[in-house]
Amino acid sequence: MLIVDKERCTGCGVCEANCAFGAIEVVDGIAVVGDACTLCGACVESCEFDALTIEGAEKSVQMDLESWSGIWVYCEFRGGNLATVALELLGVGRTLADARGVKLVAVLIGSETGDSAEKLIGHGADIVYRADDPALHYFTDEAYGAILTELIRKKKPEVVLAGATAIGRSFFPGVANALGAGLTADCTQLAIRAGDGALLQTRPAFGGNIMATIECPGSRPQMSTVRPNVMKQLEFDPSRSGEIIDIDLAPAMLKSKVRVLESVVSDSDDVNIQESDILVGGGRGLDTEKGFTLIRELARSLDGSVSASRAVVDAGWIGYPHQVGQTGKTVAPKLYIACGISGAIQHVAGMQSSETIVAINRDENAPIFNVADFGIVGDLFEVLPKLISKIEEHRKS
Ligand SMILES: Cc1cc2nc3c(=O)[nH]c(=O)nc-3n(C[C@H](O)[C@H](O)[C@H](O)COP(=O)(O)OP(=O)(O)OC[C@H]3O[C@@H](n4cnc5c(N)ncnc54)[C@H](O)[C@@H]3O)c2cc1C
Known part of the structure; x- marks a missing residue:
């Protein structure tokens, strides 16, 4: 519990400004702690009057x-x-x-x-x-x-x-x-x-x-x-x-209370996007689940695998094992083609180590272009069929 020493508190408001959770408010010249307090200690460190303490913290044993x-x-x-x-x-x-x-x-x-x-x-x-x-x-x-x-x-x-x-x-x-x-x-x-x-x-x-x-x-x-x-x-x-x-x-x-009777690899877990050298990623720009047909086609033409943003996983267009990002997988393929993906920080966190990043997006200001080595500004439904046919042509020649 966070304790405010009313004798020492001057109501300066530094603790309020330093609380990332909005859990402290200065009321009538005294800091008042709300329910949002996580006991992170940021306010304790910021208080130059030593007016704040976390109950129990001082009891911690000094370690060698x-x-x-x-x-x-x-x-x-x-x-x-x-x-x-x-x-x-x-x-x-x-x-x-x-x-x-x-x-x-x-x-x-x-x-x-x-x-x-x-x-x-x-x-x-x-x-x-x-x-x-x-x-x-x-x-x-x-x-x-x-x-x-x-x-x-x-x-x-x-x-x-x-x-x-x-x-x-x-x-x-x-x-x-x-x-x-x-x-x-x-x-x-x-x-x-x-x-x-x-x-x-x-x-x-x-x-x-x-x-x-x-x-x-x-x-x-x-x-x-x-x-x-x-x-x-x-x-x-x-x-x-x-x-x-x-x-x-x-x-x-x-010893374990758990007895494993059988281990079965599920079909959806079979996709290991972390081991693929080429990933074609689809985002909300695909409009519907059907948009993934184009993504799969491009991935197949490049012998790559299909990945996705969280928005489309949440929408149920593709399974979670395909998700790249902070709450998905971290990938570092040789080539990552982001199609209709805006480039939110949580997505980029999972793919920025890719060797070469190509982004296809109709919005020239989409943040994905900040991390892309090559950017194509355009409608993916026009760009992808052309790209696929060029790759097929190249493979046949
Ligand atoms: C705690 C937390 C964790 C998260 N973890 C992840 C995560 O692991 N992975 C992840 O991806 N996200 C994650 N997110 C979500 C993230 O913030 C974004 O909401 C998400 O990445 C957006 O997905 P998107 O780019 O597919 O969709 P949008 O942001 O909607 O972008 C769609 C893009 O498609 C473009 N577009 C639309 N139509 C076309 C077209 N016809 N042709 C070309 N371009 C087109 C648009 O210009 C737009 O840039 C997380 C969020 C939070 C808060």
Whole structure:
């Protein structure tokens, strides 16, 4: 609860101006806290009269931050393979570890992991902690969470990263909660501050309208999930050497209330737009669901896949697995063709790393042109058929 010390409050209004939630109002010369308060603490920091305190916050235990050391990456292994995001995280993890002068550690959990541990070393890890057991064949929050939590408690790393995938998003918050650590979800950029080793975790905030950099100054480990396709993986270096440590798995750690009877890949999940080199994206400019016929045709002529903006997913014109953006997937294909997509910040957040962006829009002021390498101002129903026939002609010649 946010407490206002009436003796100290001067009614200056600085707290009111600093509250992003409109939760403080100065009434009759005193700050009054409303229901919208999220206890973010921005007003407490802004008050030069020390008139504001968050009840309970002062009771937090001081941690010995120096005793936490090392950069860790949870390396997701599913369907018999390492997830690409695991290698991307080792790329950024290497930079962070070198900046801190500490080891980069990969945590590998699964069954029949084969030479994955060696691969992780080739991609930048110094040490791999491996939990390989038939009981870990299917992911469960409880078993995977228990193993990672126990390891972190024993080894005390300063930073732990995971991919913002269905699995990372599912069990990482539970691990953070068990450790009493903070967790910044869906980061798009990570850096480390020299000196105090604060992890600077940048992610979109307030509906994607600003990029916020978040720190956890007083506690360890610092935990983040990072979106796939945002960080760059390092080239595999077969000459790298490292240590592989098999974890002793106590039977209690492998227990789960969940029993997986069967794993079925649904048809709609079969679309993996994150792995396609060419994406043709459709937006509300398609007018109706039928507009996707043209998008599919263009994608087929280029051997690409179909992606979409959230507006058309929400409209039910295409399934969620196709959605690109802040609340969809992050993609980085060689070619992204945006058709009838305005270029809202939340969409651009998911596709701006594409190598070449082509935008087709009838509004020359559409923001998508700000990120496009090539822009075509025109009606997509005229432009796309011409484009498709030119590509077909070119392919036949
Ligand atoms: C918290 C939050 C998260 C969000 N997450 C996402 C996300 O993950 N992904 C996402 O995409 N959006 C997301 N959004 C929604 C986003 O803000 C936009 O509303 C959405 O991207 C708009 O989709 P659009 O570009 O298809 O539609 P519009 O913005 O309506 O744009 C349609 C465009 O088509 C053009 N057009 C119309 N007719 C034609 C034609 N015949 N030929 C050529 N051009 C034509 C128009 O000029 C216009 O630029 C999110 C929003 C919020 C608040």
